Amino acid sequence: MGNTFGSSPAKQCVLETWSTSFTEGDTAAHSFQVTGFSLLDGMGAGNLVSSSTSRVGDCDWDITFYPDGWKVDGGAHASAFLRLCKGEPGVQTNYTLSLLGKDGQVFEQVNLEHIFKSTGTFWGYERFVKKSKLQRLVSRNDDCVTIRCVLTVMRNHRTEEVRAFIIPTPPSNLHKDFERMLKDEEGVDVTFIVGDKSFRTHRHVLAARSPAFRVELLDPTTKEDPTKPVNVHDMTSDIFEALLHFMYIDALPHGSDLEKNAVLWRLLAIGDRYELDRLVTMCEGMLCQNINEQTVATTQL
Structure with missing residues (x-):
């Protein structure tokens, strides 16, 4: 990614x-x-x-x-x-x-x-x-x-004089561990079907990151059969992939397509739907940076 x-x-x-x-x-x-x-x-x-x-x-x-x-x-x-x-x-x-x-x-x-x-x-x-x-x-x-x-x-x-030798603490690699876990599909327990692609994920990771996913995946009154894949009809596979990247790594993937305003607006709407305030704010910031003479006439406010 x-x-x-x-x-x-x-x-x-x-x-x-x-x-x-x-x-x-x-x-x-x-x-x-x-x-x-x-x-x-x-x-x-x-x-x-x-x-x-x-x-x-x-x-x-x-x-x-x-x-x-x-x-x-x-x-x-x-x-x-x-x-x-x-x-x-x-x-x-x-x-x-x-x-x-x-x-x-x-x-x-x-x-x-x-x-x-x-x-x-x-x-x-x-x-x-x-x-x-x-x-x-x-x-x-x-x-x-x-x-x-x-x-x-x-x-x-x-x-x-007192000398204190500080043992250097390695930087946090939590996001890298989660990225590897998603990539290697270690312990996955729920599959999403988006268009012609399938994404195998961890329901508890998604539930921990999003109140909407928690209801969808863990609430006994709403969750479906855990052995059946979840079909997603309201977004494309590239948008869902960017969403998963954010859910696991807390950042947006880097890519030229992501910088397009239409993609950012779609991600902003998805972030709002799944109650991901940080994702919404990041998309808003990138949209503001993209405003220029060519885009101002078509930018949605």
Whole structure:
């Protein structure tokens, strides 16, 4: 029956690779409780109290707290910072600074990321909490306040490459298997007589492809004796052969006669009769392509 339209070369499988980045770090928390806060209130901007040092990621850290703020801003805010006391320069961190009540309730919290380039440097939040809010908190908290820092120090990054060898999948040859089955007449169980030609086919293949054929060939109330051939009187043998080709291979056969508008119109009508929407659409597309100055006057619309 020849080659089919729409054939394309198989897609080429490629080797696929990917990689994963792993970041390792050390995490620890330190809580710094400041008692007798009323005695510190009014100590002036730039004056601080600091926690003891804690060791995280092979570095020593402390929390510095400025009750009246790091810089002069009218005493409106208290400031809190994390300071690198000892360690290698270029330490990458992320951390949170939280202001806690005596029951552990969080009143303020900031999240920060910073690379500490040298020892003695600090980084935090200049306007950590409003003094008015802080004073209300300590008045209900036995004149004390707690600043908690949860610190993660990045130690190293590593990237691992993963290679995936994709086994190439052969292209689908289902249509070729069905074409061979039709050509070799393997397991045929119904014969159609069209004009002076006979076509031996598989009733379940036709029934699976077309609701009309399903009723005609499988419905016990309509199907004829399965041993008798089915006579087809409303189409020529070449049209029926093209129909079978489509039913088994899902494509139209290639040939000059098929490209004629009269043949396409007949196939379109057959496709509509047997509820083959794809066949109808393919015929419509080819008919549209065939419209030109010579055919437009005779083309049916």
